[in-house]
Amino acid sequence: MIRVAIIGAGAISRAHIEGYLAFPERCQIVAVADIFVEKAEEAVDKFGLAGQARAAADYKELLGQGIDLVSVCTPPYTHAEIAKSFLLAGSHVLVEKPMAASLRECDEMNEAAAQSGKILSVVAQNRFRSPMMKLKQVLDEGLAGKIVHAQVDSYWWRGHCYYDLWWRGTWEKEGGGCTINHAVHHIDALQWMMGMPKEVQALMANTSHDNAEVEDLSVAVLRFDSGALGQVTSSVVHHGEEQQLIFQGAAARISAPWKVKASVSKENGFPQPNPELERQLQELYDRLPEVEHEGHKGQIDNVLQGIEQGTPVLIDGHSGRSTLELITAIYKSASTNQLVKLPLAQEDPFYTREGIQAHATHFYEKTRSVTGFSKNEITVSGEK
Incomplete structure (x- = not known):
């Protein structure tokens, strides 16, 4: 036991x-x-x-x-x-x-x-969800062709009072805003499926939460060794909270939530559907097994198996580090208005917590906080 x-x-x-x-x-x-x-x-x-x-x-x-x-x-x-x-x-x-x-x-x-x-x-519990696990396997099969573009839309919405909690909204305690604490799941999935990019260019802003030092919106453009480009939007200001991860291959488009579209060229270069490839991709996706345990339960099962059987876990500390390195590169680029090349060196100012606190953009100062939410009700933000 x-x-x-x-x-x-x-x-x-x-x-x-x-x-x-x-x-x-x-x-x-x-x-x-x-x-x-x-x-x-x-x-x-x-x-x-x-x-x-x-x-x-x-x-x-x-x-x-x-x-x-x-x-x-x-x-x-x-x-x-x-x-x-x-x-x-x-x-x-x-x-x-x-x-x-x-x-x-x-x-x-x-x-x-x-x-x-x-x-x-x-923890990267979204890897243990059927759409994400199956998308990874479809990508690995290569039927969609060489990936030329990846798109991450990590859209969330949080009210002003969200950042009243004592540890949120500070570079010291939260480590950043929506990029590190909301989009982290999609950024993890991106680097799991595509590998790490070699260059990052990013912008960020705090548009709606003047009780936080950190960003509530960031947009990053990535360049991979393969020549592919990627874009990552991290947000807590998007109504509707749609999230998606889209890969555009040379032959087809696939995504989570699952959707497949494929095109071939007409004689004049304009597109026409490729229903045969769409059928093949759909059949491959449908054949793949559903995960037995989803989300945190799935990852806990994976860790328990690792302990019981001495097998590697799906998400180890090195994988977790890669996700944070990509996020750190986004913060460095957005804070310095520079193109950032990966990997980041130990001498980089953004390698340490102290360096991040000193060099990351501080949008506002956090002046009030509460230690907990009582029945999800909070009053600090309304006290101007």
Whole structure:
């Protein structure tokens, strides 16, 4: 039986707790920790963990206590310290996105994992959804042809009060805005499917949230070694919250949500449909299996298998680092108005958390905050 601890009892912890509870024959939650211990106690009661899980105010109380696997569900600026502590104490670690607040912290986390021999996995739960998994497999088959353009639309909408929460909206504690904390899922999927670009040019703005230092909208253009171009729009100002990942191949267009279109040239160069290729791509997509467990549950299953069978996890610390490196390049380009070439060197000012805080664009100063939302109601923003 794998003994599990949840560190951080905020909103995202629910997905982790429910994920572990889906596998009662394989794991047991034995502790929940939060600096606001009443939140940990509430989680223990809410999910029926009384009698099997203790509530703790400090994660350090759990180090060396026979914890096999830890889910780190705390704000991004704490990820590195907590993950390193548990890895070096002999626990496997599943850490929420983004992996850390800087590339240096990612490297330290990966070093701790290598030193301990334990699993470090970074949450990217969208990879464990059928449309995304099947799109990756269709791309790998190559039927759509050489990819010439990739499009990421990570459209979300958040009200002004969203950034009133104490750790949100600051470069120090959140590490950025919508690019790192909302579009991270689509950016992860992009680099998983296409690999890393070699150049990034980006712009960002804060259009609607003057209670945050960070961006609420960014647009980036990417160039890949293959010659393909990509574009990534990250937003918390888009009504409707549509999200999509589109790949334009030389022969066809495929995407998540799934859609396929294929064209061939008429004699005059104008397009006409290629129904035969569309049929082949649709048949391939339909033949591919649905994932057994979706979202966080799927990733937790993958990590449990890694522990039980000694197999690699789908998303390790190096994959998590690649996603953060691409996001960091977007922030560097948008803050300096420069074309950024990848990979980023350790000497780069944006390699460290301190460097990011010093050089990233600060749109506004965060002057008010609350420690938690009560029944999703909040009043700070309305007090002008």
